[in-house]
Amino acid sequence: MTYQNFSLKQLQEIDGAHHLHPFTDHKDLRAAGTRIITRADGPFIYDSEGNELLDGMAGLWCVNVGYGRHELAEAAYAQMKELPYYNSFFRCSTPTPVLLSRKLAEIAPAGVKQVFYGSSGSESNDTALRLVRHYWALEGKPEKTIIVSRRSAYHGSTVAGASLGGMAAMHSQLGAPVPGIVHAMAPYAFELSLPGESEHDFGVRAARSVEDAILEAGPQNVAAFIGEPVMGAGGVKIPPASYWPEIQRICRKYDVLLMLDEVITGYGRTGAWFAAQSMGIEPDTITTAKALTSGYQPLSALLVGDRIASTVIEKGGEFYHGYTYSGHPVACAVALANLEIIEKEGLIERVRDDTGPYFRKSLMERLAGHGIVGEVRTIGLMGAIEIVKDKETRERFPGDGAAAVVVRDHAIANGMMLRATGDTMILSPPLIWTRSTIDMAADRIAKALDLAE
Numbered sequence: 001m002t003y004q005n006f007s008l009k010q011l012q013e014i015d016g017a018h019h020l021h022p023f024t025d026h027k028d029l030r031a032a033g034t035r036i037i038t039r040a041d042g043p044f045i046y047d048s049e050g051n052e053l054l055d056g057m058a059g060l061w062c063v064n065v066g067y068g069r070h071e072l073a074e075a076a077y078a079q080m081k082e083l084p085y086y087n088s089f090f091r092c093s094t095p096t097p098v099l100l101s102r103k104l105a106e107i108a109p110a111g112v113k114q115v116f117y118g119s120s121g122s123e124s125n126d127t128a129l130r131l132v133r134h135y136w137a138l139e140g141k142p143e144k145t146i147i148v149s150r151r152s153a154y155h156g157s158t159v160a161g162a163s164l165g166g167m168a169a170m171h172s173q174l175g176a177p178v179p180g181i182v183h184a185m186a187p188y189a190f191e192l193s194l195p196g197e198s199e200h201d202f203g204v205r206a207a208r209s210v211e212d213a214i215l216e217a218g219p220q221n222v223a224a225f226i227g228e229p230v231m232g233a234g235g236v237k238i239p240p241a242s243y244w245p246e247i248q249r250i251c252r253k254y255d256v257l258l259m260l261d262e263v264i265t266g267y268g269r270t271g272a273w274f275a276a277q278s279m280g281i282e283p284d285t286i287t288t289a290k291a292l293t294s295g296y297q298p299l300s301a302l303l304v305g306d307r308i309a310s311t312v313i314e315k316g317g318e319f320y321h322g323y324t325y326s327g328h329p330v331a332c333a334v335a336l337a338n339l340e341i342i343e344k345e346g347l348i349e350r351v352r353d354d355t356g357p358y359f360r361k362s363l364m365e366r367l368a369g370h371g372i373v374g375e376v377r378t379i380g381l382m383g384a385i386e387i388v389k390d391k392e393t394r395e396r397f398p399g400d401g402a403a404a405v406v407v408r409d410h411a412i413a414n415g416m417m418l419r420a421t422g423d424t425m426i427l428s429p430p431l432i433w434t435r436s437t438i439d440m441a442a443d444r445i446a447k448a449l450d451l452a453e
């Protein structure tokens, strides 16, 4: 059965009848009709009606090497023919997770050399949560269970992921979140800095709210702090340079483990393999997924630092945790081929030295002065555009993000796929974008802003 035998209307009807989409209001979806994306190539995606869209989100922050990479399809095909599946349980493994683990240990920050696989970022954050609590129990401090996270954080959609995250809307539907998780302030200077407060001082104050949370819980009860180096789904919130060094100091002072969630920032997005390296953070765990395979296969990897790994290996016995698809051979084969492309094409260096700075310059010059833009911020190839009614006072339009949705819809109609989260437009393009792709994006977004003003 091929989809080409179905009209768009038929596909929409079937979709409406049977398919529950993630993060979707289904009444709204049925009224609007699903857009069916049928193919993609390089930086572009195409819908069933032949419309071409420049993909400003790399799918969902993941297609770092762009679309149409036959090497990745071939790696999957070759592995499927030879061995489509075998597990890594019961003293077995397959070759590709073994080799991928060595590769990840090579590119990870110093002192991070072990890998635990899953199929999604959410799963790997579940693993991380269990692992840090297990670690403290093995160290004879079983009372150290509390995890400090932050408001606006996104750590996934499983019960543990949503509990770790700081999205109020998700918490409100959670019923009973995982106990022992508290949330400090987000490092979001655009909305939370005080009048006259320097960026540096704001960063320190935001980090100290984590210290306050640790002190309130009692440091003897706190297992870890979890954070995205740059908050992604929460609105590309880029912390001031003072923030992470202060977090690091606080974690060391109270002997609190540092869990980094690099599901978005991992594998090149900030101009280094990991943001931990570009921002000088020394984590105990790093959650990664998405661009590990550039989204061509579902795969996540929790990178585990020496401190936790040595205790768990030496004292832990069996870790009663794992997924059927942990270390899936096909997904790992694709990851190896994907990392090879990133390296061979110098995509990380390109983001660091060329396209990242050009992206910033282009968005600043073309968009920051617009009448409904309150701020443009970027890091590597990640960007945010704050939509405001009043540039000076930063007053928002009424309707809780409705204005950003209008900008987004104009952008899509104008051939530019990007996302609105609250009052913030966000961009996270494939790392293959060139200067001319960046110019094309800036033009299309500028036009959408004009139409929305």
Ligand code: PLP
Pocket (backbone or CB within 6 Å): 119, 120, 121, 122, 123, 125, 154, 155, 156, 157, 228, 232, 233, 261, 262, 263, 264, 289, 290
């Ligand atoms: N952590 C972060 C920072 C994410 O952005 C996401 C997904 O967007 C996740 C975790 C969850 O990953 P997944 O959707 O693969 O479960």
